Amino acid sequence: MANGMNKSKGKPSQLSPTPVVTKRAENKISDTTFLFIFPQASGSARKVNLVAVAVDTKDKIRGVDLEVSYDPNMIGSIQVDPGGFFGNANVTANTVDAKNGRISYGLQEDTAISGMGTVAIISFTQLKTASGGAQTSLSYLPETKVVTQKMQRSGVKEARDVVIPLGNRR
Secondary structure, eight states, rough: OGGGGGGTTEEEEEOOOSOOOOOOOOOEEEEEEEEOOOOOOSSSSOEEEEEEEEEEEEEEEEEEEEEEOOOOOOOHHHHHEEOOOHHHHHHEEEEEETTEEEEEEEEEEEEEEEEEEEEEEEEEOTTTTTTOOOEEEEETTTTTTTTTTTSEEEEEEEEEEEEEEOBBOO
């Protein structure tokens, strides 16, 4: 069909009225829960505080994309390190936006696994602006995802935030 003509009959060819539709993968929600584990405060401010980012997943996953918010007026010197859930994970993102209070952290592993464990450890210090008896929180943002066995990003079933009591600064 050169030049829009049907050679066998000498008539203009007709374009198909049916558009071509490319299907996208469904936005599946993974059977995965994220939670923060914070040890009980001792009543006095610690120089460095640690919070574990735990995962409990029935689905096989190859990685995580964590997006976490915090109050930059209460805590600072944020650092994120891999936990032990993924044996040989590569860090794919590790950004702390101290101005806006946002942590972006990603891990990816070659082998998909399921189960329970710690995917990351967040360390921070209490700022002087946080007075005694104050508290702050770490909150998962909707952009938090898991990387499935087929390398697709998937939402999670549940993400539990944590309230952190801050002790008196000395």
